[in-house]
Amino acid sequence: MPPLTCSGLTTCSIAAVIVQMVGVSLFMLGFFPVKPTLSGVSGPESFRPPDHEVYNLTTPLPPPTHLKSLYQELSEIPPSFDRLILMVIDGLPAEFVLGKDGQPPSKALTDAMPYTQSLLKNGMAIGYHAKAAPPTVTMPRLKAMVSGAIGGFLDVAFNFNTQALLDDNLLGQFFSIGWKMVMLGDETWLKLFPGLFTRHDGVSSFYVKDTVQVDQNVSRHLGYELNRDDWDLLILHYLGLDHVGHIGGRNSVLMTPKLMEMDEVVKMIHLNTIVPQDDIKRQTLLVGAILISSLLFGLSFVFTPQTCAYVVVSDHGMTDNGNHGGSSYEETDSLVLFIGPTKYASDYASATHNTAYQVDIAPTLALLFGVPIPKNNVGVLIAEIFTSLTEDKNQIKKPNVIVVFIVQNCLGPNFTTTxxxxxxxxxxxxxxxxxxxxxxxxxxxxxxxxxxxxxxxxxxxxxxxxxxxxxxxxxxxxxxxxxxxxxxxxxxxxxxx
Ligand SMILES: [Zn+2]
Known part of the structure; x- marks a missing residue:
């Protein structure tokens, strides 16, 4: 073999470097694919067919109150609710609440969340195993819930240095129609949506040994916020359960007390936000009184019953050791639980044996509240939820049927009812x-x-x-x-x- 000359060595080195660079590029492209997103936000054009673009992106949007009524008019769907409470229980696997493979959760788990289980048993709540896309870490999963888009794996790196979310999303849409928002819990929300919240109390997810104070800092505001009517969206993000997992895994001795604590929060919110039957009667009487006043004094009015939607979600699950980030069933099995004022499901099986995708949350909430679906959404409306909620609304409105009849006969056909x-x-x-x-x-x-x-x-x-x-x-x-x-x-x- 002839001795390697200096020029030969140089050629080999350059070739090796080029091969290495090509290899690294291929790996980066394959493992961290760049997913281009559409800029701008969905507007009034969302309510027209795609081949009927009457609005273009340069048209300035009307002010919030006008935009809200414009969306309601164009969507042809009356909003099912006026306010939303979104409770995020970080790291809660859906099977803890809904069971797995058609089987209910273990007795220890059902005993730890008696109120939530009772809601599922009597059909007052309906739950979904909402498959989350990897990486199963908090920031990209929150983005997926509010934008309906699936980010790239590179989001793992950004999880520790969260930047403001500029893509079209639910919170931005709600803000554009004048919603006031309050956030209590994981400060990731504050980093994703700086300046969007009227009130907030962010907690850091950095101190994973803290499983108590991190949640008390959220719950201490609950009584105050539930009694206020100046917010339209209340976000509660509890980190304690995720921290319990990181310390001792799914079977940690701290898990049962933490689930019981979360169950108490669910109970408190449900009892404070449901519309009791007495309230429906009161609403009917109120409508009657306002009607008589309007007939006597010629006043016009808009009657909108205050109804609050309550949705409990988890951003991701966890492995037996309490880790998350990967694509295993245990990590991607996140929860979506719709809790309402009256019956949503006929039995325990239909309340718990449901599947969806985490990205489906975005279009479902957008249409329930009458705002355009975010532009990059790949989720599909959870039609059963929509049916349940709208049917439910029918039930709520039933006592008002007589009033509706009076309205139509007294005020004429121009007075529209929903x-x-x-x-x-x-x-x-x-x-x-x-x-x-x-x-x-x-x-x-x-x-x-x-x-x-x-x-x-x-x-x-x-x-x-x-x-x-x-x-x-x-x-x-x-x-x-x-x-x-x-x-x-x-x-x-x-x-x-
Ligand atoms: Zn998380």
Whole structure:
């Protein structure tokens, strides 16, 4: 073998460095893919079909109060609630509350959360195993809940140096319609949304040995905040359970007392925010009194019952050792629990055997509160929740039916009243599909369902439904077109009925 010359050695070294750089680049691209997000926020155009862009991004939005009523008018869905309490129990695996594989949680766990379990048993709450995307650490999971978008793995690095969230999100949408927001708990929220909260008390997640004070600093404000009516969104983020996991794992001796503490918080909030039957009667009497006043004195009024939605979520689960960050079932099994004033589910099984994705929270809450779905959302409306809540609203409104009849007969047809019906649920799904189509078209420039013309054939009902085949893009556009046709046909039948 000839001796390696100086120039040969240099060539080999340069080649080795180039190979190494290519390898590192491939690893970075594969492991930390850059996920481009759409800039700007969803606005009034969200309530129009994607091929009907009447608003452009340069049009300034109206002031909050006008924007709120504009959204209500355009969405055609009356908001189901006026206020929201979002309680985050950090690191709580959904199986602690809902069980696993169709089996209820162990007796020790059900005994630790008796009030929450009683709500599930009598159908007053409905829970979901909401699959969280990795990395299962707090900051990216909070982002996913409020924006409906799944971030990249690089978010792990940013978890310790959180920057303000600039992408379109629920809190920004709520702020734009004039909501006042209060945050108590993990200071990550303050870093993600600086200047957005009217009142706040942030706690650090740095001191993992602290399992007591970190939660007391949240609960000490509860009595005060629940008695105030100057907020529209109250966020409570309890870190103690996650800290218990980090110290002693799922089976730590501290876990049961911590679950009991969380159960007490659920009980306190539920008892303070439910609308008792007596209140419904009072509301009916109040409407009657205001009606008589308006008839006698010619006053106009808008009656909006104050109803509060209560949602308990966890950002991620934990392994047996209490760790999280990866993609195992134990770590990605996060909880979404909707707790309401009256019945949501018929039995324990239907209240607990449900699955969804964590990103589904964003579109569901957006449509329940009448704001546009955030622009980068990939989540799908939890339709059952919407049905449960709107049906529930029907039940609440039942005592007011006589009043509604009087209103229509005394004040004439111009006085509109709200009724919740199937077409509003369908409308919610339609809005979600428009937002997803806009996102897909922006991310996939080749995809254009607007110009898509399939060879439709006349089916039994003459709707023009097509058999879908071809490439993925063609299949998608074809299915979208079919859904659109069926939707229009259903609406026509409803109108002609
Ligand atoms: Zn967390």
């Amino acid at each position: 009724t919740i019906s199937n077409d509003q649920q369908l409308r919610a799904l339609e809005l979600n599909s428009w937002q997803l189509l806009r996102l897909l078209e922006a991310q996939l420039p080749g995809l254009s369902c607007r110009s898509f013309n399939s060879d439709g054939f006349s089916d039994d009902q003459g709707l023009g439904i097509s058999k879908c085949s071809g490439s993925m893009d063609e299949m998608f556009c074809c299915l979208y077109r079919n859904a659109k046709l069926l939707h229009s046909s259903w609406k026509l039948k409803t109108v002609s009925r």
